[in-house]
Structures are given as C-alpha cells and as structure tokens.
Amino acid sequence: MVPGWISGYGAVQVTISTQHNKPTVKDVARQAGVSLATVDRVLNGRAGVRKSTREKVEKAVAALNYSRDVGASLLARAKTIKIHFLLPGGDNPFMANLAAAIRSCSRSDRENRTSIDVTRVEAFNSPALCKAISRLGPENCDCAIVVATDDEDVRKSIDRASLKGMHVITLVSDSPASRRSCFVGIDNVAAGRTAGSLMGRFCASGARIGLIVGSMGLRDHRERFIGFHDLVLEEFPGLELVGPVEGFDDAHETAKRTQELLADYPDLAGLYSMGAGTAGVVSALTNAGRTRSTRLIVHELTRDSVEGLRAGIVDVVLDQNPLMEVKAAIELARKLVAGAELSSKDRPIDIGVFVRDNLNLPDGKQSSGNLL
Amino acid sequence: MVPGWISGYGAVQVTISTQHNKPTVKDVARQAGVSLATVDRVLNGRAGVRKSTREKVEKAVAALNYSRDVGASLLARAKTIKIHFLLPGGDNPFMANLAAAIRSCSRSDRENRTSIDVTRVEAFNSPALCKAISRLGPENCDCAIVVATDDEDVRKSIDRASLKGMHVITLVSDSPASRRSCFVGIDNVAAGRTAGSLMGRFCASGARIGLIVGSMGLRDHRERFIGFHDLVLEEFPGLELVGPVEGFDDAHETAKRTQELLADYPDLAGLYSMGAGTAGVVSALTNAGRTRSTRLIVHELTRDSVEGLRAGIVDVVLDQNPLMEVKAAIELARKLVAGAELSSKDRPIDIGVFVRDNLNLPDGKQSSGNLL
DNA sequence: ACCGTGATGAGGTACGTAGCTCATGACCCG
DNA sequence: CGGGTCATGAGCTACGTACCTCATCACGGT
Numbered sequence: 001m002v003p004g005w006i007s008g009y010g011a012v013q014v015t016i017s018t019q020h021n022k023p024t025v026k027d028v029a030r031q032a033g034v035s036l037a038t039v040d041r042v043l044n045g046r047a048g049v050r051k052s053t054r055e056k057v058e059k060a061v062a063a064l065n066y067s068r069d070v071g072a073s074l075l076a077r078a079k080t081i082k083i084h085f086l087l088p089g090g091d092n093p094f095m096a097n098l099a100a101a102i103r104s105c106s107r108s109d110r111e112n113r114t115s116i117d118v119t120r121v122e123a124f125n126s127p128a129l130c131k132a133i134s135r136l137g138p139e140n141c142d143c144a145i146v147v148a149t150d151d152e153d154v155r156k157s158i159d160r161a162s163l164k165g166m167h168v169i170t171l172v173s174d175s176p177a178s179r180r181s182c183f184v185g186i187d188n189v190a191a192g193r194t195a196g197s198l199m200g201r202f203c204a205s206g207a208r209i210g211l212i213v214g215s216m217g218l219r220d221h222r223e224r225f226i227g228f229h230d231l232v233l234e235e236f237p238g239l240e241l242v243g244p245v246e247g248f249d250d251a252h253e254t255a256k257r258t259q260e261l262l263a264d265y266p267d268l269a270g271l272y273s274m275g276a277g278t279a280g281v282v283s284a285l286t287n288a289g290r291t292r293s294t295r296l297i298v299h300e301l302t303r304d305s306v307e308g309l310r311a312g313i314v315d316v317v318l319d320q321n322p323l324m325e326v327k328a329a330i331e332l333a334r335k336l337v338a339g340a341e342l343s344s345k346d347r348p349i350d351i352g353v354f355v356r357d358n359l360n361l362p363d364g365k366q367s368s369g370n371l372l
Numbered sequence: 373m374v375p376g377w378i379s380g381y382g383a384v385q386v387t388i389s390t391q392h393n394k395p396t397v398k399d400v401a402r403q404a405g406v407s408l409a410t411v412d413r414v415l416n417g418r419a420g421v422r423k424s425t426r427e428k429v430e431k432a433v434a435a436l437n438y439s440r441d442v443g444a445s446l447l448a449r450a451k452t453i454k455i456h457f458l459l460p461g462g463d464n465p466f467m468a469n470l471a472a473a474i475r476s477c478s479r480s481d482r483e484n485r486t487s488i489d490v491t492r493v494e495a496f497n498s499p500a501l502c503k504a505i506s507r508l509g510p511e512n513c514d515c516a517i518v519v520a521t522d523d524e525d526v527r528k529s530i531d532r533a534s535l536k537g538m539h540v541i542t543l544v545s546d547s548p549a550s551r552r553s554c555f556v557g558i559d560n561v562a563a564g565r566t567a568g569s570l571m572g573r574f575c576a577s578g579a580r581i582g583l584i585v586g587s588m589g590l591r592d593h594r595e596r597f598i599g600f601h602d603l604v605l606e607e608f609p610g611l612e613l614v615g616p617v618e619g620f621d622d623a624h625e626t627a628k629r630t631q632e633l634l635a636d637y638p639d640l641a642g643l644y645s646m647g648a649g650t651a652g653v654v655s656a657l658t659n660a661g662r663t664r665s666t667r668l669i670v671h672e673l674t675r676d677s678v679e680g681l682r683a684g685i686v687d688v689v690l691d692q693n694p695l696m697e698v699k700a701a702i703e704l705a706r707k708l709v710a711g712a713e714l715s716s717k718d719r720p721i722d723i724g725v726f727v728r729d730n731l732n733l734p735d736g737k738q739s740s741g742n743l744l
Numbered sequence: 745a746c747c748g749t750g751a752t753g754a755g756g757t758a759c760g761t762a763g764c765t766c767a768t769g770a771c772c773c774g
Numbered sequence: 775c776g777g778g779t780c781a782t783g784a785g786c787t788a789c790g791t792a793c794c795t796c797a798t799c800a801c802g803g804t
Binding site for chain 2: 022067068069070071072074075080108110111112113115187190191193194196197198231321324335338348349350351352353354355356357358359360
Binding site: 034035036037038041048049050053072074075076077078079 | 780781782783784785788789790791
C-alpha cells in the first residue's frame with residue numbers, strides 16, 4: 001500500500017508486512033478450480049474428496065496463504081468457545097490473584113465469543129480434582145485449563161478428558177507426562193536458580209539457609225527446590241541448606257514450621273519460601289525478631305509479599321504474573337479450539353524479580369487491584 | 373450452568389462467571405420494545421431517535437449487559453482493522469526486537485481481521501517522524517502506534533492525526549501532553565530507581581558511578597536518569613554520579629563516550645547504561661580491561677546484553693518485554709477501533725530484572741528467537 | 745382537514761464460514 | 775447397457791452486525 005512513501009527528510013524506510021485483502025474460501029475455490037463445497041470438505045476434513053482434488057485445494061491454500069477467518073468461523077458455528085478453569089481453593093493468595101485475573105479477562109473476552117467458567121477445587125485433594133475434571137466434557141467445555149497436581153490419578157484424568165475430545169492446558173503447575181496440549185507457566189527450575197543466585201550474593205560463605213515449600217508433592221515447588229539446590233551447590237558450595245519443611249500453602253501451618261526452623265537454627269542467614277505461605281513466614285520471622293538478620297526470598301506478588309517488601313522484611317519476590325499467564329492460556333485455548341495453528345514462538349512467561357522499587361501496581365498506586 | 377455440581381470429595385465450590393448465551397441486538401430490541409432498526413440507530417449513534425426512545429434502548433442494553441460481538445461487527449463492516457507502527461530505524465537492537473515481535477504478532481492477528489504495517493523512521497529525526505505521522509489518515513490506518521520522541525513538533529503531529537479521526541497509541545516512549553489515546557510501556561522512573569537500588573547494594577559508599585544515555589531528548593532515557601538519580605540521593609547518598617554522557621543509541625558513539633568516561637575516572641565502580649548502546653559499553657569496558665572491577669547495569673534483553681550477561685560482564689539487565697508491549701498495544705488498538713470499552717485494569721508492563729539464571733529465551737535454549 | 749416533518753418499523757443485502765440437501769456427472773461392475 | 779457408487783457442484787440457511795431503502799405513523803402548524 002502506498003509504496004511511494006519515501007520522505008524528503010532522512011531515511012524513511014517502509015516495510016509493509018501484511019497484505020490487506022485476506023483471501024477467502026472463494027478465492028481458494030477459484031484458484032484450485034473446484035467448488036466452494038469441495039473446499040469446505042477439504043478444510044473441515046469431511047469425507048468424499050479424491051486425493052488428487054484434496055491436494056489441488058491444499059496447494060491453492062498454500063499458494064494464497066489462506067487462513068480461516070476465526071471470527072466468521074465462530075459466528076457461523078453459532079459457537080462460543082467455552083473455557084473452564086480448575087483452580088485450587090482455600091486461602092492461597094496467589095490463587096486468589098489468579099482467579100481475579102481470570103475474572104478480569106472473562107469480561108473482555110465475552111465480546112470475542114469466549115465464555116469462561118471457573119471451578120475451585122479443594123487444594124491438595126487429588127481425588128476431588130480428578131472428579132472435577134471428569135465432570136467436564138466436550139458438551140460443557142471446549143478447553144479445560146487446570147492447575148495440576150502431578151500425580152498418577154490426575155494424569156489419568158487429564159488423559160481421559162483429552163480422549164473425550166476436549167483440549168487440556170496445564171497452568172502454573174504441569175503434568176508433563178499427560179496428554180495435555182501444552183503448559184503455561186514459568187520455568188520453576190530457573191526460578192529456583194535465580195533465587196539461589198541472589199541468595200548466594202546476599203549471604204557470606206558458611207551461612208545456613210532455610211527452605212520452605214508448600215508441598216513436595218507439587219511439581220512446581222519441587223522444581224524450585226531443585227533449581228535452588230543445584231545452583232547453590234554449583235556456585236555457592238559454602239552455604240548449608242536446611243529443610244525443606246512443608247507448610248501446605250497455609251499461613252498457620254507455615255508459621256508453625258518456620259518458627260520451629262528458626263528455633264532449631266538460631267544462626268539462619270536466609271530463608272527461601274517456595275510456596276504460598278508468605279504470611280506465615282513473615283509473621284514467624286517478625287515474632288522471632290529476626291527480620292533484619294534474615295534475608296528472605298519468597299514467591300508471588302500478593303498482599304502479604306508486597307507488604308513484606310515495603311516493610312523491608314522481604315528482600316526479593318519472584319513472581320509469575322497471573323494476568324499474563326491467564327491471557328496466554330486463554331489465547332492458546334482459543335487457538336486450539338478455533339483450529340488455528342500454534343505459533344509457539346512466544347517467549348515463555350517471564351520470571352518476575354521484584355524489589356521494592358520495581359513493584360508495578362495498577363494505577364501506579366498502592367496495593368489493591370489484582371492484589372486482593 | 374450445571375449448578376448441581378457439588379462433589380462428594382471435599383469442598384468443591386463452583387463459580388460460574390460468564391453467561392453462555394450472550395444477548396444480541398434482537399434481545400435488546402425485544403427488551404426495549406423497539407425495532408432492530410432503532411437499536412441500530414442508537415448503538416451506532418445515528419440521528420433520528422427521540423431522546424426517550426434512546427434512553428429506553430440504553431436501559432435495555434444495561435439491563436441485558438449487552439456488548440457488541442466484535443467479530444461479527446468487523447465482518448459486517450467488511451473491515452479489517454489497520455494498525456500502523458512507526459519505529460525508529462538504525463541498528464538499535466531493541467527496536468529490531470520490537471520489529472520482530474510485531475512481525476510475529478501480525479502473523480497470528482491476520483486471522484482476526486487485523487492487518488499490521490510497520491514504518492521505520494530515521495532515529496532522532498523528529499521532522500521525519502512528523503512527516504511519517506502526517507502521511508497516515510483514517511483511510512490508511514485506524515490506529516497509529518508510535519515510538520514518540522517527546523518534543524513539541526511530534527506532539528502537534530500526534531494531535532493533528534488524532535483530530536483526523538485516527539487513534540494514536542504511544543509505545544515505549546511517551547508524549548503525555550499529546551492527544552494520544554494511551555501509552556504502552558514501562559514506568560521508566562521506576563526502572564531507574566530499580567537500577568539505583570541494585571547498584572547501591574553492589575557498590576560501597578564513596579564509589580563513583582558512570583551514567584550513559586542514548587539521548588536526554590528521549591523521555592524514557594530522561595525518566596530513567598531521574599529515577600536512578602533520586603533513589604541514589606535518597607538511599608545511597610555516599611555514591612557519586614558522573615555524567616550522563618550521550619551515545620545516541622549507536623554502538624560506536626557509545627563506545628567512544630564510555631572510553632572517555634573510563635579514562636577520566638579510573639576508579640569507576642559501576643556503569644548504568646540507560647539507552648541502547650550496550651554493545652559499545654561492553655566493548656569499551658572490555659578494551660579497558662575493567663569488566664571485573666565495574667558493575668554494569670544495562671537495559672533491554674538483546675543479543676549484546678545476553679552475551680554480556682553470560683560472559684559475566686553485564687550484571688543485571690532491566691528489560692521491557694517487547695512482545696508483551698506489542699501484544700498489549702495491539703489489543704488496545706483493536707479495542708479502541710472496535711469501540712469496545714477499555715478495561716484499563718491491566719497491570720502495566722512489568723520491568724523485567726534479569727540476571728544470568730532467569731534469562732528466559734524461546735525454546736528454553738540459547739539466544740536467537742526474538743533476540744535477533 | 746391538510747401537509748410536512750420527524751420518529752419508527754419492516755425488511756432487504758452483505759460480510760466469511762459452517763453445514764446441509766439435492767442434483768449431476770463419472771466411473772466401474774456385472 | 776443398466777444399476778450402483780462415489781466425487782463434485784450448486785445452492786440454500788444461519789450466525790450477529792452494519793447499513794440501506796421504503797413505508798407507515800404521530801404530531802404540530804396552518
């Protein structure tokens with residue numbers, strides 16, 4: 001379009017990247033020398049097309065770089081894409097943020113023929129999660145997006161759902177051996193390594209570091225542990241690691257375990273909390289009067305961790321941006337369901353590293369927003 | 373939907389967030405007791421509707437929570453949303469990444485009736501940018517997305533474009549006094565503060581820190597400078613700041629300026645480079661043999677900064693994720709053009725903080741991808 | 745009672761795709 | 775050569791919205 005664009009001022013280069021008139025099925029039919037009906041049969045994988053004809057159509061599609069108009073396609077099928085999220089319940093603040101992010105997306109996706117449901121399943125209860133998954137089928141739901149616990153039963157449930165013809169995406173915590181279409185989340189080994197790299201620079205050689213997880217049954221916590229452990233072994237072999245203790249992502253339980261840890265090791269120089277028990281860690285540390293002497297790295301920007309950061313109790317927060325994750329998952333779900341091809345060139349979800357000064361809150365103001 | 377869902381296992385709470393049958397104009401017409409034509413007149417702001425009737429329709433819209441089906445709307449108008457990016461040219465690697473991100477998005481957005489063009493304008497040449505903006509009009513382009521230089525002429529060009537009925541979004545570098553619809557980018561003051569906070573922890577009191585910008589004429593560089601400067605003043609008053617010198621986002625020029633800076637201050641403990649001259653800073657530092665003694669914080673994940681990070685020359689990279697920015701800008705553009713309401717509840721673009729261990733590259737592998 | 749004006753309704757076409765029916769033709773088998 | 779099967783084409787409706795024309799009705803002024 002308008003290729004005579006070279007300006008008189010300096011070098012203005014023009015790159016026109018997209019042709020503005022997208023080909024339609026009609027163009028494909030004309031190019032292939034067949035009728036619309038045949039193109040339709042080929043594009044939608046219906047029977048009754050000779051192989052040679054099929055190839056003619058496919059060649060025309062390739063030649064014209066045809067891709068289906070997703071909007072029109074959804075419209076024609078009078079279909080709205082139905083996405084169902086399955087999240088752990090309980091008072092895990094990260095999951096609350098995730099749920100808030102989903103709500104926020106579902107509002108704007110309504111206009112794009114996408115409807116979103118959320119079910120919260122009791123945390124750490126894998127039979128309940130299996131049951132919730134089994135309730136979903138192609139009639140309810142085009143794509144299930146699941147925060148998975150990585151055990152055998154859940155894997156089987158995901159496989160069954162997938163065989164029923166439903167797409168499954170795992171979110172935050174993966175079940176890689178299952179037939180899920182893809183995983184959206186951060187690289188938790190890298191997150192653990194990042195924590196280790198920072199903690200190593202914070203603490204002198206010979207120091208003891210305490211480790212706290214939600215549960216070693218959760219793949220994401222396990223991976224963070226491995227990453228942290230390996231990096232410390234490689235780069236800071238002088239440090240001694242203690243734990244991990246399990247707090248089951250519950251503030252009280254985590255506080256109790258942390259308290260015990262602090263009592264057992266009065267010289268603890270650092271704490272790395274890999275799960276959602278931030279509030280518990282902070283309160284135990286505060287009660288022990290050891291906030292100043294202990295470097296604390298936690299996961300996920302939540303009300304608790306932000307307050308901790310502001311108060312100088314938490315040194316670093318590693319975060320997976322729930323809004324980004326939800327958006328990425330929904331985008332993938334729509335592509336899967338609409339039959340568009342996956343680009344998969346997206347850089348994976350970034351591991352956010354937050355200190356007090358790059359806290360990035362909505363409205364540029366204090367707390368609240370997606371942190372409730 | 374299916375509200376009888378309570379499982380036998382543990383507490384399975386169900387939250388159904390979206391109604392699956394979105395109301396259409398027909399529903400609005402029925403609810404308001406008027407015809408389709410009248411609803412259409414109201415929704416599209418056409419004349420010839422009595423005020424009382426208009427209110428009836430608006431009430432029905434509110435009651436049903438109607439929102440237009442964006443896909444069908446674009447289809448009906450036989451319209452593809454035309455977005456035009458204006459980026460600085462030259463060999464600025466960040467802008468190259470940004471251009472790559474745009475290309476990658478334009479491929480998948482083709483299916484959603486969105487077409488994307490890119491024009492690269494000579495960097496630091498504001499008349500050329502103005503001319504490029506003035507070439508765009510509602511007939512070419514529904515929304516211009518501009519990496520703005522914040523001067524009076526550019527501001528005026530943006531205002532003129534906006535009055536012509538075109539939406540304008542600023543990207544990366546803002547022109548806040550203009551009539552642009554919104555800005556997509558990071559909070560550069562916060563980025564500068566984050567750099568200062570880290571640099572302060574890296575260097576002992578009394579140390580000298582050198583500052584390098586692309587140009588103080590660029591708002592984003594200026595803001596980073598202010599943030600860094602203020603934080604150091606507040607939290608590390610013992611540090612002495614030197615500069616800034618200007619490298620005009622060019623590797624050679626930046627190398628030269630950095631070399632001079634290193635020569636003038638043989639005791640420099642840290643360098644903060646706010647612009648795109650990373651390659652120049654790295655080569656100057658390497659030539660001077662002072663990579664080990666100098667802490668280096670730079671901006672933007674590019675080939676150069678990633679190599680520097682891997683080699684241990686660069687300590688921290690602050691990054692704005694270009695893919696995220698482009699996606700956010702395109703999403704906003706589509707909403708603006710399609711007339712959907714802006715949610716604006718999105719958390720702004722995060723400031724990425726990268727050390728060697730949380731580098732997050734496509735395929736989980738080395739370099740390349742969006743880093744070319 | 746008349747006309748003029750303005751508000752409203754009825755109904756059409758179009759957009760690109762999905763999915764259907766029915767007719768036509770080619771071809772092979774017996 | 776008749777009958778059957780299979781590939782293909784022609785044509786329709788529907789999805790939700792945009793935009794158009796034309797007819798109708800109400801109301802106010804003369």
